[in-house]
Amino acid sequence: MAKKLEHIDSLAFPILVGDIGGTNARFALLADAAGEPIVFPVVPTADYPNIDDAIEAVVFAHTAIRPKTAVLAIAGPVDGEEIELTNSPWVVRPHALIADLGFEDVLILNDFEAQALAVSALPESGRDPIGGGTVLEGASRVVMGPGTGLGVAGLIRSRDRWIPVPGEGGHMDLGPRTERERAIWPHLETLEGRVSGEQVLCGRGLVNLYHAIAAADGASATLTLPAEVSEAAAKGADPAAHEAVQLFAVILARVAGDLALVFMARGGVYIAGGVFGRIAALVDPAAMREAFEDKAPHRELMRGIPLFSVTLPLAALAGLAAFARRPHLYALETAHRRWSR
The missing domain is CATH 3.40.367.20 (Hexokinase; domain 1)
Structure with a gap:
């Protein structure tokens, strides 16, 4: 089935955004559309066996807020039910994120889509x-x-x-x-x-x-x-x-x-x-x-x-946050890249 450009009007808060590179993983949490994101420490991907453990250790262990939606940018081509990073052994399994971590909606982007989102509104x-x-x-x-x-x-x-x-x-x-x-x-x-x-x-x-x-x-x-x-x-x-x-x-x-x-x-x-x-x-x-x-x-x-x-520090996270707050301003390919409970 061909991918389609979908007009997403809104995403359910709280929203976890993540920029997952070959070397480091960066996470931030948006409690609502108006507030500033809670930014968590940057961690090496090599410190965790998979993204699930990283989210639990870096995010869930430090806040009582449990996100309903995850918008994750991954360093590699996004295709299939098991998404491999190009320069890291991590494999992202959206169904496991929903079943094991309680997300209701998971959207996976390429990491440089997140950078592109950032430059859509990058200040001088x-x-x-x-x-x-x-x-x-x-x-x-x-x-x-x-x-x-x-x-x-x-x-x-x-x-x-x-x-x-x-x-x-x-x-x-x-x-x-x-x-x-x-x-x-x-x-x-x-x-x-x-x-x-x-x-x-x-x-x-x-x-x-x-x-x-x-x-x-x-x-x-x-x-x-x-x-x-x-x-x-x-x-x-x-x-x-x-x-x-x-x-x-x-x-x-x-x-x-x-x-x-x-x-x-x-x-x-x-x-x-x-x-x-x-x-x-x-x-x-x-x-x-x-x-x-x-x-x-x-x-x-x-x-x-x-x-x-x-x-701009953590520009990709800023781009993901901009999209999460106002997704209606963007058109994204979502077929085979969005999973819901």
Whole structure:
């Protein structure tokens, strides 16, 4: 059966919203439509065997409020009765959430749908511009985020409703553009022969890029964690780490420009994700903007499209909360993604 766009008028409160990534899980509880959400501590998914135990330990153990509805954003494709996360062993079973935890209604979204919901109403205080461009209100938007993987989603507006468009854009092929990149590319770790977005533009991708740069120069690569690469770049302690961070940002902006063209995103392209947040102060925004706009024959078009870094903490939870409060402003694919008692 084909999925459909459903107009949801309301959801039953209290509502649990959750942003479940490959590394961390984030939860908040909305007691009603007017109040501020109760935000719970961010927890590593590796600390719990499954999402059910995480909800009980992180949420239920710290509040007497029992939610009727769960709106959960999952890092992976949402399909079937057992939903696997792409970069975590967790498997989400909506029927078990209803039977064992007492939910009446469970709606599962892709994690970057939640980020798309967030940028539908992101305040200026929650974003930093990278270069020029002007937001065209009501125009399509794109959100992307290097984290454990590379998430991508679009956001389009039709008939006065925002429609998030999830996908697996982080697995698009990447290729070199310069002589320096052509020297680095053969040293990148591939996935079945492919250099996809996630092989470069995520935490492990930053490490992959660092090792490839060192190999291209015949140097030793001693760093193994994304935080080590960014810290070394910040201290100026490792030339390969510095180049990896700068090239990471340029390639990220280049892909952001590609996505801007795919969606004609005159509402802007928004970079979220923890990895870019940690390196944003280290990179050259002018180089990023040039890579974003370098899309002949459409450079003039690209010059008018804004590029932002999302700075709002827990933006995905904010997006889920915005949807939970006023679902009538959004149209979502719900077939095979919504379960009720």
